[in-house]
Amino acid sequence: MKSDTMAKLAGGWAVPLGGDALFTWDYDAGTEQMLNLYSRGKQRQWDAETQLDWSHDVDPDNPLGLPDEFIWIAGTRVWERLPEAERTTVRQHIAGWLYSQFLHGEQGGLVCSAKVVQAVPDIASKFYAATQVMDEARHVEAYQRMLQAKIKVHYPISTGLRGLLEAIIGDSRWDITYLGMQVMIEGLALAAFSIQRDRMRDPLAQALNAYVLQDEARHVAFGRLALRDYYSQLSTAELREREDFAVEACWVLKDRFVGEEMWRKLDYGAEECIALANRSPAQREFRRRVFTRIVPTLKDINLFGPRMQESLRELGVLGFSRVDGAEISAEDERIADEIARLEFATRQREVSAVIAVGAGSDDGDDDCEDEG
Numbered sequence: 001m002k003s004d005t006m007a008k009l010a011g012g013w014a015v016p017l018g019g020d021a022l023f024t025w026d027y028d029a030g031t032e033q034m035l036n037l038y039s040r041g042k043q044r045q046w047d048a049e050t051q052l053d054w055s056h057d058v059d060p061d062n063p064l065g066l067p068d069e070f071i072w073i074a075g076t077r078v079w080e081r082l083p084e085a086e087r088t089t090v091r092q093h094i095a096g097w098l099y100s101q102f103l104h105g106e107q108g109g110l111v112c113s114a115k116v117v118q119a120v121p122d123i124a125s126k127f128y129a130a131t132q133v134m135d136e137a138r139h140v141e142a143y144q145r146m147l148q149a150k151i152k153v154h155y156p157i158s159t160g161l162r163g164l165l166e167a168i169i170g171d172s173r174w175d176i177t178y179l180g181m182q183v184m185i186e187g188l189a190l191a192a193f194s195i196q197r198d199r200m201r202d203p204l205a206q207a208l209n210a211y212v213l214q215d216e217a218r219h220v221a222f223g224r225l226a227l228r229d230y231y232s233q234l235s236t237a238e239l240r241e242r243e244d245f246a247v248e249a250c251w252v253l254k255d256r257f258v259g260e261e262m263w264r265k266l267d268y269g270a271e272e273c274i275a276l277a278n279r280s281p282a283q284r285e286f287r288r289r290v291f292t293r294i295v296p297t298l299k300d301i302n303l304f305g306p307r308m309q310e311s312l313r314e315l316g317v318l319g320f321s322r323v324d325g326a327e328i329s330a331e332d333e334r335i336a337d338e339i340a341r342l343e344f345a346t347r348q349r350e351v352s353a354v355i356a357v358g359a360g361s362d363d364g365d366d367d368c369e370d371e372g
């Protein structure tokens with residue numbers, strides 16, 4: 001990933017925008033599928049301010065209700081050595097690091113979807129992408145509130161996420177914005193949010209992520225729809241460039257999201273903690289969910305040539321091409337709908353019950369993972 005185009009600002013970050021803004025005079029164009037997606041995008045906006053119960057008090061020692069099995073170093077020698085007060089710090093910092101990355105990633109989604117509005121050639125896709133801009137703004141709002149009011153530990157953007165965003169936003173080819181954001185980063189988001197929805201014990205964290213997930217499932221569907229048509233027209237050489245981009249992003253997703261900055265800050269032997277985290281069962285579940293979401297989409301959009309399959313085999317994730325991505329997305333919507341029907345006052349027990357029933361749906365298939 002390039003880093004020479006990055007310029008840091010006080011309190012911000014400037015990334016040059018590649019590409020042209022396209023106008024169309026054909027205001028009637030658009031496939032039925034795209035217009036349907038636009039309708040759903042309009043109708044399914046929710047308001048984090050009223051939809052979620054912000055009066056709920058999280059446990060300050062463990063704001064997400066993070067089970068020990070999701071602490072990357074739990075069960076290791078390093079963990080056994082830590083006194084209880086330090087373990088509390090780890091729980092708070094994992095929540096802070098994760099939700100900070102969610103927040104920065106959502107801002108990335110906001111910037112990328114705004115770029116898509118400008119760069120996509122047809123009017124129906126511009127309409128749809130405009131609904132996504134609003135979705136991502138609402139997500140930024142919700143994660144910021146969760147961090148500010150409940151978690152209270154903040155981290156800057158991780159190097160892995162920053163590199164991905166920079167490569168996506170700076171590329172002048174419009175489809176790379178889709179491929180990078182709608183397929184790769186949204187795939188990462190779907191995996192991370194579904195773990196929050198299904199495995200955390202705090203009902204606010206569960207509900208927030210369930211609502212966000214139903215929107216993200218729509219965003220992936222948009223990328224799939226647009227890229228499937230476009231990639232069927234590209235030459236072998238052009239497809240190969242896209243496959244290389246996707247493979248590079250897959251490696252980043254596989255190895256670079258284990259809280260590196262956090263382990264350096266906590267200082268229990270950062271390199272050892274990062275290595276332990278990379279081998280942990282929590283990371284294994286995360287990877288399984290990431291590639292359950294991404295690999296079927298790559299196949300669906302025709303980025304599945306022999307070289308791509310070989311790279312996915314090397315990554316140990318080729319088996320996920322057998323998963324039905326559309327079915328998992330439908331399940332995300334169903335769970336969010338069901339949670340929305342419940343009153344929060346009585347929700348703590350019921351949310352967990354709904355999630356327990358649905359959780360199995362996102363587990364993909366353990367047999368799909370090729371690595372040991």
Ligand SMILES: [Fe+2]
Pocket residue numbers: 106109135136139212216
């Ligand atoms: Fe989002």
Ligand SMILES: [Fe+2]
Pocket residue numbers: 109136186215216219
């Ligand atoms: Fe999104």
